[in-house]
Amino acid sequence: MSRLGVAALAILVAVGALALAGPFLWTIPPEATDPAHGLAGLSAAHPLGTDELGRDVLSRLLHGSRVTLLVGVAAMLAALIIGVVVGAIAGYSGGWLDAVLMRFTDAMLAVPAFFFILVVITVSGTGLATLVLVIGGLSWMPVARVVYGETLRWKTAEFVIAATSLGVPARRLLASHILPQAIPSLVVSATLGVAFAILTESALSYLGLGVQPPIPSWGNMLQRAQQYVFTAPALAIYPGLAITVVVLAFNFLGDGLRDALDPRRRR
């Protein structure tokens, strides 16, 4: 893998370790308010200062990273499951089912997703599970296309035809012969999918439609920070920087994996 990809992986491992261990090492609770010391600057007690309610910014960043990463990975898994099922069924069955499913996929790609997310949230309200399902439910289309392409490509391969003639049922044929061929592309899609999910989650949380206070997430930390942009601009910087670095790392890792796993794309 490229040096950039390795560096991205290293950053992600570090961020993951901080998300896991950080809250144990830095023990100020993220909800503890201290209105007398609101909007404080950098100090030994609060290395990144405090927000408008006197909550410790470092602690909120560490706890927020857990929420943000969890939602990102869970939403990616949801998208992966939907995409694999739709793509595999469409590619393997062919005929009208193929036509219906892939037309549906194309149509979903052309719907401005963010407006549709608003529709779903209008109906279902906010909540972590809803958030994961909404983001997953609107980002599975690229996965479906990848799996569809791979299924079409491999279902006429000789080893698959051999397995078919041995009487292997379709479900097992897909699971143990065709889908493993798609794993390299799926790893790449999954990595890029986490980046997309984190960006979407933080945008929704910023708008007040995602992760709800008092649970901190990088997105909803920015929601309040904008009000204090004139008095405490630093508040707005850290969470955004954290989102950018993590998303950038996932994108670089995805690109790096793609080049490493697919020799044809190597230049």
Next chain:
Amino acid sequence: MVVFASALTFFFVNLAPGGPASVMRFDVSAEQREALIHRMGLDRPVPERYVEWLAAAVRGDLGSSLLTDEPVAQRIGERLPNTLALAGSALLLSVGAGIPIGVVQALRRGRAVDHVLSLLSAVGLAVPVFWLGIVLILVFAVSLHVLPSAGVTGVASDSLGDRLAHLVLPAVALATTILPTIVRFVRSSTIEVLDEDYIRTATSKGLSPRTVITRHALRNALIPVVSAIGALVPRLLGGTVVTEAVFGWPGMGRLALEAAQGRDYPLVTGLTVVVAAIAVAASLAVDLAYTRIDPRIRLT
């Protein structure tokens, strides 16, 4: 496409648990509730109501808002020009900047300029729009005091210059949602074209590099870029929600946000349909542009 989007939205809104009937206030009696449900037609089957809604929508009637009772079409109409101005200028900006940047990268492939610009577009893809918006406000409105941070016009003034000044920051922020993708497309497509035989022919004919690039390379390189831009329009429209929220821009995105927060079903449905219609219109425009720049695929 528009019908698909409207059906998807309509059925989702009406079939999901917690649909329109459940938002009604709790302080009404059971009979009042029944009467209200009947008046709104919520006791009839969803497909029947959808057909009725669609028939009305074709005539330009999208129902009325649950919160303000104003016609949905009118509320959207008030906001539409603002969103079109914002999305249109962001599109112009990203195409106007994206093509030259991509071409420069292709011509300097593998050099320092190329690497720096590639890194910048990677960062551009990773930065959340709303955060970029906040940072732009910090730099240009709070620190430098050169540009206004919110709204469409100033309190006292309403000149064209003032409107343009208000447009700059939101348009720049929104443009970054699609600019990096356009740059990448232009770069790879130009690199591909530069390797073609007819470029070597044109060069060996003694044409100046400028003529070769503008007349021979670009014309062919931009064809796939045009269709990529068409595919980016839904993303651009989605980005308006966040951008309008950051900059207090009174457009459809903010209206959608208010509708979502107030659980205003007819409004949210109407907005999604209108946005889908804009996306479809944009992709039609792209198809038409296609036949103009590439005579090989002219239809009929």
